[in-house]
Amino acid sequence: MTAENTEKTEPDDVEIERRRKEAAKRALAEAEARRLAAGEPERPREIGARKGLEPTRFGDWEKKGIASDF
Numbered sequence: 001m002t003a004e005n006t007e008k009t010e011p012d013d014v015e016i017e018r019r020r021k022e023a024a025k026r027a028l029a030e031a032e033a034r035r036l037a038a039g040e041p042e043r044p045r046e047i048g049a050r051k052g053l054e055p056t057r058f059g060d061w062e063k064k065g066i067a068s069d070f
Contacts, residue, residue: 011019
């Protein structure tokens with residue numbers, strides 16, 4: 001085996017980067033497809049809960065004029 005043969009079998013940096021980008025695109029497409037297939041999770045309905053957006057998402061809870069931060 002000559003030095004020329006070993007150089008041709010090993011990919012150069014440009015080829016490695018191209019392959020890495022292609023693999024990343026495939027992985028992102030697969031992840032997006034899985035998210036779409038899973039859909040929105042079904043959450044149980046709360047009894048006596050506030051109306052509107054989820055208060056814990058914003059870091060505080062307010063009900064009947066009382067606000068608590070947890």
